[in-house]
Each structure stands twice: as C-alpha cells, then as structure tokens.
Amino acid sequence: MNVTVTVNGKAYTRDVEPRTLLVQFLREDLGLTGTHVGCDTSQCGACTVHLNGDAVKSCTVLAVQADGMSVTTIEGMGTPADLHPLQAGFWEKHGLQCGFCTPGMIMSAAELLKHNPDPSEEEIRHHLEGNYCRCTGYHNIVLAVRQAAGALRAAALAEQAADD
C-alpha cells in the first residue's frame, strides 16, 4: 500500500507491504542507513527517530502508521560542516566508540533536551535507559549531553538577546 512520509523535510511516497516497519522503510526504501537496528524487542533504542517531533523506536512503528507524518532521522540533525550541538557534544566528549548506538542516542537525548533544557546527570541517565551502549559505559555520553544542553541554552539566550 502507498504511504507518504516526510523525512528530514522531504516528502516520499512509496508502495510498501503493510508489515513494513518504519525502520525498514527508512533504511531499505529510502536508503537512510544512519538509523540502526540492534534488537528485535524494542530494548536497545538504536533505531530511535523523531515522529512528529516525539522520539520513537522505529522498530516498533509500522511504516503505514507514519503515513502523513513527519520523521526526523540522524541524517536530518546536522552535517559535518554544521553539526547539531548534540553531535558536537558527542564528538568533543568522546561519547561514542563504535558509533552504532550513537544515532539513536542522539535522537533520544534531543527529546530530553526539548523538554528539559538543563538536565542533571541523574535525569540524563534515567532518560537514556532505553538506549543501550556496550562501548562507553555511558560516562562520556552523559558528559556529551550536558555539554550539548549548555550549548543549546547559550544559543537560546543569544537568540533571546538578539530579539530584545
């Protein structure tokens, strides 16, 4: 059946099997392989994307459920020349090693910072409990999210000052 999903600002219409998962649609139909699959029970969070602005595990959403909705993936967050503060934070604080969980980690952390611009270490750890990382022990991921939170707050203040 036909679905139309806006991904990273661009609308795509594809004919998919009803059982196609959103993550398959992104990876296989659209070739957006930045979103990863690490499990089949919705625990690991490697497939986390934003669906109409909310973080979801795209292995637990059918492509047809996303019909008419908008999706942001890691590819829509920033480019090497213009990194999102979370991407910059993960880089600077060594918040990744093999990089496989990183896209999901960043998408999940982005949702946290949307609702809580200044999370404590405990709040970050609690929020990220649905994203597994086997390499970093999470230590530097926490530092990366805190750094990004600071950068985003500073940017918001600067924007406010410019508006005033």
Add this chain to the structure above:
Amino acid sequence: MTESRPDKYMGQALKRKEDPRFITGTGQYTDDFVLPGTLHAAMVRSPYAHARITNIDRSSVDGMPGVVAVLTGEDVQAAGIGPIPVGWLLPDLKVPAHHAVAQGEVNHVGDIVAVVVAETRAQAEDAAALLAVDYEALSSVALGSAALAEGAPQVHDDVPGNVAFQWEIGDEAALNEAFNRAHKTVKVQLRNHRLIPNAIEPRASLAQFSPASREYLLYTTSQNPHIHRLILAAFVMGIPEHKLRVISPDVGGGFGSKIFQYQEEVIVLLAAQKLGKPVKWTARRSESFVSDMQGRDHESVAELAVDDQGKMLGLRVNTVANLGAYLTLFAPAVPTYLYGTLLNGVYKFPAVHARVTGVVTNTVPVDAYRGAGRPEATYLIERTVDVMAHELGMDPAEFRRINFIQPDEFPYQTPVALVYDSGNYEPALDKALEMMHYQELRAEQERMKGTGKILGIGLISYLEACGLAPSALVGQLGAQAGQWESSLVRVHPTGKVELYTGSHSHGQGHETAFPQIAADELQIPIEDIDLIHGDTGRMPYGWGTYGSRSAAVGGSALKMALGKITAKAKKIAAHLLEASEEDVEHEGGVFRVKGAPSQSKTFFDVALMAHLAHNLPEGMEPGLEATAFYDPKNFVYPFGTHIAVVEIDTDTGVVRLRGYGCVDDCGPLINPLIAEGQVHGGIAQGAGQALWEEAAYDEDGNLLAGTFMEYAVPRADDLPHFQTDHTVTPSPHNPLGVKGIGEAGTIASTAAVANAVMDALWHECRIKHLDMPYTSEKVWRAIREARGGMGQAADD
C-alpha cells in the same frame, strides 16, 4: 605543508578523526551495503539442544513467494565445503566437526539445520519458519560439571566423557609442599558464569561471486578480516586466498565475538556461488543470543595458603571450563594459556598449580570474550585473596600490599610460565586508595551498621598479559597462526600519507591514534594522514584486533615502517641539500643542515622528489613507501587497582553500584581520551557480569535468557560516574613502550564489584562467598539465611 602542528601528538586527548561519519549517520556498517540483485538468507535453527535430524522436507516451502533455494547439510557436503577448524591445538585435543550446516545432528539450540534463500528478507524468514524438519530428540547436558558426571549424556561420539582436553600448569609437588607448611589456608568454590557479548551491531555478512574470474567478495562483521580470509579460503572453501576479498567495514562493537569464523559466513559465500547472485544475512538479535560465541563459564575450586606473616605461599586451582557444543577458533587457548598462566596475579607466589578440564556441552560455543581468560583468572585470585584477608582480619589493601612483586624484581619469572616485563604495583594501589578516600569509606561502612543499608568496598589489584603475541612462543603452545602485525606507510607525491594496518578498529579509535603516532614521526600535521584498515584487498597481511594488541603490536609495526620512511626521506633531503646524511637533522617539521638552519627541505619537498625521481641519490629506488612486520618479544603486562563501592538494601537485597574508581597502568597513553573511554566501557561490561548479566541455561540446554528482556545489559541509570587515573610504567620491549587498555576495565571490574558486594555481606553477616550475578533475590535470601532463616518458610 605550512599548517601549524603541535610539538607532539602522542599523549594528546584529540577528538577522533572517525567521528564525523558516526555522529551524522553516515558510517557504513555491513548491513548498510546494497549490491544489485541481492538475495537474502534466513537460517533454520534447531529448537533442540541435542537431536538427530531425521528429515528435512524441502517441498514444505515449494511455491512460497520469492523462495529461491533451500540449502541443507547435504548441499554443503556435496559442495566439498570443509568443517570450520580450530585455531589453537592442545595436546590430545578432541575436536568435534563443526559444519556450516548441521549434518545429521544438532548440538545446541540455535545450531543451523537449513538455510532458505529468497528474494526478500521477509520471504526468506517466512519460509524458514515453515520449513518442515523432523527431529529425534536426544538427551542433553548444559553444565560443565554435569557433563563430566558418570552416565552424563554424550554430546559427541568422538569426545569420550565430553572431555575435550585436560591441561595443567605449575609445579604440583612444590605447591603441595607450600600447603604443608602453611599457617592458614582457605578454599573457595567459584562459578564464573556464562555471558553473551552483545555488541550492539548484530553480525551480518554479504557475499558476491564473479563466475568469470571465480572471485569472491565478502562484507562481514569481523575484527580480523585476514583471519576470516585464511580460514574461509584455505580451510573451508578450498580456494586460493587471493580469490577471496574480505571487507570488514565499520563494525559496531566486537568484544571478541566478531573474531571467530562463523557458519553464516560460509553459508552466504556458498549460496552466492551456487545461485550466481549476492546473498546477504543479518542476524536478528534473537539469533545473536543463540549463535554469537559466548564467554566465561568456569566452575572452579581455589585454595590459597599463607604463612604466619600473611605472606602468600601458594595457590591451587582446579577448573572445569565449559566450551559449549563445538571448539571454535581460540576456544582451547582461553581457559588455558590465557587463564592458567595468569593465575600468579601481582603477587610473589612461591608456587601455583592449576588443572583445567575443557568440557563440551549442548550449549552455544564459548570462546574469547573481552578479557578472555584473564577476567576469569583475576576474579578467582582476587576473590580468594579477599576471603583470606577477611578470615585473617587484615585490611584487603594491606594484605595485597605486603604480597606485591616489587619494582626492582622485573623482569619477573612467575611459577606459571610468564615473564612480566615491568610493573610497579604499589603506587597504583596508593593512588586508588587516595582517590576513593578509602579510610573514610571504611569509617562510613561502620557508621551505616544497623541502618538497613550496608556499604561494601571492593578492592582488587590486577595484572593482565596482552599485546598478543610472540609468534614462536604461541606456536610452541599450539597456535595455528602467527601473532605479529604489519603496517604499510604510503607517502603520496604531495606529502599526504596513508597508513595501512592489519589491526581493525571497531570502536577503539585507531583512525586517530595511529595517525597520532605517524604525525610525530613524520613531523607533519595529522590532517595529512589517514588510516586504512579492514580490507584484505588493500592491506598487507595482518592478524586483526583482539587481546588488546593493536597499540602494542600494530602500533609498533607502524612505528617501524615510519622509521624506514624517515630514514629514506633523510637520505633524499641530504642529497637535495648537498650535505652528508650525518649533518642533516629532522626537526620542527623540516630537514635542515646542522649549523646552517636556512638550508632546509620540507617533507613535501622530499616526497615530491621521491616520486619525480629527477634528482635522487645514486642507485636509490624511487617512491616513498615502506612495509614493516613487527613480532613482539613478549606479552605486555598492564596492571592497576580498581575500587568499587556498593550499597545494599538489606530489606530488598537490591545492590546499587554507588561509586567506582580505578588507577590503570598501560604505559604511555597515545590518546588519553580514547584510553579512558576504553576503561569506562570495560568497567561497565565487567560490572554487568557481577550484578546483572547471565546467559542462564536450564539443565537440558535451553537458553533462558534469549532476548534483552531476560539478559540484563547495563543501562545508563545502573552505573555511576567513574573516576579514572593512571600511572605510567613503560614496557621495555616495544618501540612505543605502550601496553594495552582495551580489556583492562573488564578484567578488573567484575572482581572489584564482586568483592564490594561480598565485603558488604561479610561485614554484615559473615557470608564468605556467593556466586555472581548478585541479583536482589540472591542477596536477599543470603542475608535472611545468614541471620538465621527468619521467616524463610513463610515467604517461600
């Protein structure tokens, strides 16, 4: 070439060069590759731990949408595909055949019975689920000691009594003599339970075959693509090595589990050849649980003897190592040469003796998992040392201190074969005690008595042997491979440089650390240097990444190749400067004539002339390229002290890891950011074993923890902020002085966290030992029982 560069790159906490692709979602992992016309393979896996296959009805999937082929053990045999070999042989080792697809009998849940190939993955999986297979169930056994029992089910006819090997090390007579004059001995029974590595990227393979050239291409999730090529081409497929190119692109973590030659890699190659189209397989996580090689699984008895001064006299160890259903690549080496030889730890033992029995069972095979033998040794020694300290009434830190090998005693010959290269254990201990405010913690532990919470402080001083390995030595011990490493340095005419290494990075940051080494040697900006790895079609031969060998062995090979480049470059510069070579110095990024600083040539000038060859010294070959092979003289021996702090709620048995601090010594750090990251991740994995993770099987061999819902990988909110520091004791025998840091965290932390839990339970209610993992139920029951079984019957 005029960009500014720091005086020294080595030792700097540089951001990683490889990260921009990972943080923007443009890394390329095996499953991300697409080849035109690719077919998809799905595995039919045994639901039985042990069974005879009586019939496979191919017609049961006839006509199903998209199905192209069904492959069984018969097809594999008919194609002349050999069994997957073992890479390390011990005397009298019994090796059951490990076929790519089962031939008549399955030996663990998840063993591959048949393969369905279809146009899409969903079609292949649909058909695989419906393929009719008849089994005759056989009796099975899962626990190592149970497999040794009289009348136990026989896993393989050609492994009598389920014993694959018996191995021992050390002087038993000397040990018995030491025990005879002991002031005190303790005996501890320890189970080092089984783990599942669970790299977050599931394994995947994509194969292509070109009929005209008879060349194969394999993309696969490998820590060592050359080992895969060697085994697949020479031993399994029977094709020339150069007809198989193995590419291991970005790999999402390995931890040992991606070292080994797997059945699925053979299957996709065979299917691609038979069907004339590319064939891909990517593991579902539920498949990873029953098919990735697992780790640990020892049942041991340890006995420690001391004299009346608390000086250690001897350690006696008897271990049953569960190897699972088949012997895989390094399996025989892990519980022997990577375990028994480590049982001396950091102590001055006059005698150590260990006996290890390797046992086959109806479980997933066990092989190297992060630390591979060394975490098992460290856990055994350090847990037993703590039991002794408790019983002697000595502080665990002081008991260790009085038994340390002293810094002036290196190189140090242990009673279990190894010669430690260098070490200085006391400063690391002192630094860790200070970092964690050890005495204050002990005071807090006293204050907390009676509050319903108990504090546990777990301290361990570890040593490990890594940087695998001197080839001649491991050859004598049974290795069927060399353990040197290679590096190629290719300087382009513009002075830009490519480094090639046989090491493979799957998270360890080689693409940054190796260029840091090269930038210092060549005195050029790191931006001009890139590292290439993971492709047998591009690199010279190499043995890959495991055993914390990349920096010590791969880095040393690189340093040697760089030395050849700078030596030739200096000759060219001297020629261009019309000076003798002895009068030319290489400093500040240029070659200049001593005493005439205005006369200089840049690296670019030299690289260009090497390629133009318009004006080279008489008889010199053009070009600027060098390959080096480095074979280490010894292992390297990192060490350190780790301290874990836990809080236990006596009403619920819940254990909270409250703090963790460590001081590691892996010699000079190439990149402290990367080294610390390795320690953090290692701590998390080791703590995971102590507190949560367990590959539990029932007695028949059914895996009870088959998904992330039952297997508890540590999450962000399970772990504390880690405190890390280091001391620096260089290795005297490699050109960088570096040791290894990839596994140290895991080797140390399981024992540290276990000792913390047992420290709490000893102080609260004199419990000597409990086996890991310390689940709340286990801890709660133990506390209740120790306090006199209050209310136990009612609660049960």
